[in-house]
Amino acid sequence: MNKSDEETGRSIAESFAAKESGPITGFDDTWLAAEARYLAEKRRYRMATGIAISLALIAVFIGMLPSDGKQQLPKFELAEEMMTTTLWNAPSDALMPEYPTDIYQEVPEIGAPTDLSEGTLL
């Protein structure tokens, strides 16, 4: 660094020193605040870990509880019941409309004469 560099450096340092004048928090105060912050951070971390472990244990415990009767039916019993059933309705049948008259109520007899009587079938 030559002389002009030194002069430049000195004036820059002076300009910064003038700008930085003001209350500077002492080391002890800052350090104590940092320690408190660190301890609080550690406490929060421990609390979060504790909550996570508790939740996991609760989930495992709930999973181990016996469930209700319907869910306990063995699958092969259901299969057997279905094998003996001859009538089956689709669950969506309940949604189908019911008509007051049934057009297929009178089924024509097989082999009946097809001669017309007064314009209509006998």
Next chain:
Amino acid sequence: MRDDDALQNNPHVSRLALQDLHAGLYSWALSRCDYNHATAEDLMQQAYVEILSGRARFDNKSALKTFVFGVVQNLARSQLRKIAIRLRIVRSHSAELRQDEFSEADESGSENEQIWQAVQSLPARQRDITELVFCRDMTIEEASAVMGVTVGTGRVHYDRAKKTLAVRLATLNENGAASKESSRYE
């Protein structure tokens, strides 16, 4: 370093050593936060938390000063960037509003203020290396380590900053001499 003074999660760092560096570190934090004392205080506390917790671990391969300045620099970059930008926007906005008031003040401003303005007008990296070398008593190597750039890059920034500042400070001196001369004849 006394054994009982060393930090639990950072065995190569002592509380006393940090205490010695505190004033310079605070000034560095202050300049990282656009000279806002509350933000600088917060930044300092967070830097100490990082060191206390061992998340920022000193491996004794460089100087402690370089390490802690680097911690503050990285924190300022990552956590407080948005705050600093917001502060700058607010300040530049208020500066625009009071431009007339400032233009007069600039002309008659103190020499220190003008030099400081000249440094602040440099690009960020050049400004940082100028501050670290001239105001924080660091070598270019140490300053480069703090800034997270190679020594070669650091030298380039330093050289450019020095040249730009030399021109600006010479202009300031000429203007100062001219104004003195004119006031003598009035």
